[in-house]
Amino acid sequence: MKLLRSTVVLAALAALCSLGRAADPTAHLIIDAARTGPVINKNIYGHFAEHLGRCIYEGLWVGENSPIPNTKGYRNDVVAALKNLQVPVLRWPGGCFADEYHWRDGIGPREKRPAMINTHWGGVVENNHFGTHEFLNFCEMMGIEPYVCVNVGSGTVQEEMEWIEYMTSDADSPMANLRRANGRDQPWKVHYVAVGNESWGCGGNMTAQFYADNYRRYNTFVKNYGTNRIQRIAGGPNDFNYEWTQTLMKSAAKQMNGLSLHYYTRTTTGWPPKGSATEFDETQWINVLVNTLKMEELVTNHSAIMDQYDPQKKVGLVVDEWGTWYEKTPGSRQGFLEQQNSLRDALVAALNLHIFQAHADRVTMANIAQFINVLQAMILTDKEKMVITPTYHVFEMFKVHQDATSLSVALSSPDYVLGDAKIPAVSASASRDKNGRIHLSLTNADPAKPVTVTCTLNGAVAKSVSGRVLTAPAMNAHNTFVAPHTVEPAAFGGAKLDGGSLSVTLPAKSVVVLELL
Numbered sequence: 001m002k003l004l005r006s007t008v009v010l011a012a013l014a015a016l017c018s019l020g021r022a023a024d025p026t027a028h029l030i031i032d033a034a035r036t037g038p039v040i041n042k043n044i045y046g047h048f049a050e051h052l053g054r055c056i057y058e059g060l061w062v063g064e065n066s067p068i069p070n071t072k073g074y075r076n077d078v079v080a081a082l083k084n085l086q087v088p089v090l091r092w093p094g095g096c097f098a099d100e101y102h103w104r105d106g107i108g109p110r111e112k113r114p115a116m117i118n119t120h121w122g123g124v125v126e127n128n129h130f131g132t133h134e135f136l137n138f139c140e141m142m143g144i145e146p147y148v149c150v151n152v153g154s155g156t157v158q159e160e161m162e163w164i165e166y167m168t169s170d171a172d173s174p175m176a177n178l179r180r181a182n183g184r185d186q187p188w189k190v191h192y193v194a195v196g197n198e199s200w201g202c203g204g205n206m207t208a209q210f211y212a213d214n215y216r217r218y219n220t221f222v223k224n225y226g227t228n229r230i231q232r233i234a235g236g237p238n239d240f241n242y243e244w245t246q247t248l249m250k251s252a253a254k255q256m257n258g259l260s261l262h263y264y265t266r267t268t269t270g271w272p273p274k275g276s277a278t279e280f281d282e283t284q285w286i287n288v289l290v291n292t293l294k295m296e297e298l299v300t301n302h303s304a305i306m307d308q309y310d311p312q313k314k315v316g317l318v319v320d321e322w323g324t325w326y327e328k329t330p331g332s333r334q335g336f337l338e339q340q341n342s343l344r345d346a347l348v349a350a351l352n353l354h355i356f357q358a359h360a361d362r363v364t365m366a367n368i369a370q371f372i373n374v375l376q377a378m379i380l381t382d383k384e385k386m387v388i389t390p391t392y393h394v395f396e397m398f399k400v401h402q403d404a405t406s407l408s409v410a411l412s413s414p415d416y417v418l419g420d421a422k423i424p425a426v427s428a429s430a431s432r433d434k435n436g437r438i439h440l441s442l443t444n445a446d447p448a449k450p451v452t453v454t455c456t457l458n459g460a461v462a463k464s465v466s467g468r469v470l471t472a473p474a475m476n477a478h479n480t481f482v483a484p485h486t487v488e489p490a491a492f493g494g495a496k497l498d499g500g501s502l503s504v505t506l507p508a509k510s511v512v513v514l515e516l517l
């Protein structure tokens with residue numbers, strides 16, 4: 001009966017939708033506030049900061065003696081911008097860098113720390129001035145949960161075990177005392193540990209079974225000291241490698257709290273990534289959106305495999321690297337993965353966040369790559385200058401969903417079609433926060449046509465609606481140091497409440513977040 005009812009509803013929605021398509025595209029949305037889903041783990045809004053290019057050095061950390069205004073070495077402008085973002089969790093030190101990182105090189109007086117070569121990222125000399133204390137103190141200062149990736153590829157179990165003790169033990173123990181000697185009395189709280197990174201590739205080129213066995217071994221020595229309790233994340237598959245997930249879940253599901261997944265959105269398949277971040281036509285616009293929507297397929301299929309071994313969904317899918325990857329910014333250094341960030345990236349961010357929220361029963365964390373100056377960044381810096389990106393604005397607008405309860409949405413959208421490419425024009429997600437406020441986020445991927453969304457709100461009464469919109473006249477609009485406000489949120493007047501029904505006219509190529517009271 002229930003199935004029949006929802007089939008009838010969807011058929012009616014589809015019929016309405018096709019009626020509307022000829023003239024002005026119309027989408028239809030039913031939000032059922034009485035049918036609540038899982039809580040949207042705030043960690044879905046997580047970030048990733050690797051020792052890569054200018055992410056850490058110059059981006060976050062300039063050192064105490066820098067002429068760039070800073071507090072204890074962290075740049076003030078970046079810290080202020082990040083505070084408004086409500087960053088829940090931050091993954092560090094890599095990425096590929098993690099499997100060549102030896103944590104003892106990054107403690108003690110900075111001038112005495114040994115240097116190393118960052119072989120993956122530009123072959124630059126890493127002076128280790130940003131190490132365990134600098135990372136964990138930053139997280140503590142910002143109220144961010146640290147997510148530490150330990151070295152499995154080139155590190156020993158002993159090294160891993162001692163690092164965990166150094167960070168989290170409150171005992172009168174050798175590593176805790178070494179930490180005290182380095183100026184930190186109390187242990188930090190570290191609740192998330194990744195055991196290796198991309199062990200199928202830069203993390204050691206292992207087979208799935210070899211890594212699964214190694215995961216079990218390394219994981220055994222990730223200890224809980226004092227009151228600290230660690231969630232252990234196993235290194236998961238690259239995009240469509242379902243065999244990896246199968247093997248890991250079969251061999252080690254009981255030993256893990258999370259399994260990672262990496263998927264980057266590119267303009268086409270193949271490496272190195274092709275296509276400019278800012279110089280693109282509509283074909284590349286839609287191609288990127290088509291490719292980013294493959295995240296839905298990936299999350300669905302990897303979750304289905306996980307269900308076979310973990311039907312109670314105790315193991316989270318942790319999408320700890322995602323985002324766009326284009327050709328590097330012309331003139332920027334090889335291996336630094338610098339790219340601009342346009343309105344297209346804002347759409348990519350919103351679509352992925354909607355996918356993660358729709359799978360909040362399985363996706364417990366996601367970390368966009370990367371925080372500052374690398375790939376799909378929140379912030380770009382150039383010496384003393386800083387600019388925030390369209391992707392930052394999406395994360396800021398969407399923060400209302402963090403830890404809110406997801407609400408059931410049934411959406412029927414017109415298609416946005418270009419040549420052979422076709423995607424739904426509209427995407428939507430709704431949640432109710434702890435204060436009872438309902439938030440609805442919507443995107444319109446069509447770069448030329450507005451879409452009107454007629455919404456029925458069941459199970460709740462809304463008396464007022466307000467919101468913000470992120471859009472711009474051009475598909476490739478982006479913020480620069482010279483013009484930093486080209487793409488930024490504005491008050492939205494396109495939503496109207498009439499009795500129980502809500503009508504929202506989404507501008508072309510836009511992201512909208514509404515609050516219903």
Ligand code: AHR
Binds near residue numbers: 050095096097197
């Ligand atoms: O985010 C850049 C790199 O992409 C990471 O270091 C690696 O894990 C992935 O291949």
